[in-house]
Amino acid sequence: MTGPVLILGGTTEARELAGDLVGEHRVITSLAGRVRAPKPLPGEVRIGGFGGVDGLVEWLRTERVAAVVDATHPFAAQMTEHAVAATAQAGVPYLRLDRPGFPPDPAWTVVPTLAAAPAALTGDRVFLTTGRQHLAVFADCPQWFLVRAVDPPTGPAPARMQVLLDRGPFTVEGERKLLREHRIDVLVTKDSGGGATAAKLEAARTEEVAVVLVARPPAPAGVATVADVASAAEWVRTTLASRTNSW
Known part of the structure; x- marks a missing residue:
């Protein structure tokens, strides 16, 4: 055996x-x-x-x-x-x-690491879906952040921030509604792939929200x-x- x-x-x-x-x-x-x-x-x-x-x-x-x-x-x-x-x-x-990974889109801004994402931000309102453990990367950013995570974040974080505790899978319509309600200018996410979190990218495309995608290691x-x-x-x-x- x-x-x-x-x-x-x-x-x-x-x-x-x-x-x-x-x-x-x-x-x-x-x-x-x-x-x-x-x-x-x-x-x-x-x-x-x-x-x-x-x-x-x-x-x-x-x-x-x-x-x-x-x-x-x-x-x-x-x-x-x-x-x-x-x-x-x-x-x-x-x-x-x-x-x-997610099918590429030429409209996205792809950055090599999460640390490179702050320099690529556009607009004032950011939807951040990169997890709760690396918010310190964005701690000095002046933008307002909607941070979605499964558990509450700890440690250094942006001064202007709202936390949304939620777990996928998510729907395109639900993500579109979220982007509109919070007047999101840019979505920051990782190239994690998979169907459970892909809806946000389709929603961003439909709502004409900019996307900053962190490339895989x-x-x-x-x-x-x-x-x-x-x-x-x-x-x-x-x-x-x-x-x-x-x-």
Whole structure:
């Protein structure tokens, strides 16, 4: 009997993959713990960090993990870096499930990092959907910000700010209404991809709201990568079957 499958990440894709596999294999989904009340997940759930690469290597070996699917957020670059290094050291098969980014639009202003976003702002009223953890980047900006997040933000933040606590998926009509009600001039968001948050971009296009899009960090080189849940599930089944037959 093979060991468990470890799924990294609290994304929609991670949840769907756990649901696909939990009837066939022991599945452990690991969450970083940044959201106070995550949505329920199929299978077992682990919350919190591993203690860097060495801690993850030890955990993989102790739990006798058979395969790792990294379905973390496209901007969780450090976790992906650690997972690639740890699975290589532990000799555990690794797959990156990396959902495609948003279809490009020439009207958008694309910046390489979040730190570059303040210089690209236009207008006075900003809809910020980049998460609650990096508001310090915008702390010195004179604009008014509508900040949408799952949990209340802490730490340095813009002086003129309203917080909207909400969780997707969102509708285009709902996003259009939000943009109109708050008289938004510019939307700042990350190229996270996925359907759960794409509505805001269509709404911005329809309402003629400018978009500042933060580009993804570089993808890890030389690792197996798929773009959808079905392909990830097939990889797990094939990988575990081959490991079972080799014993």
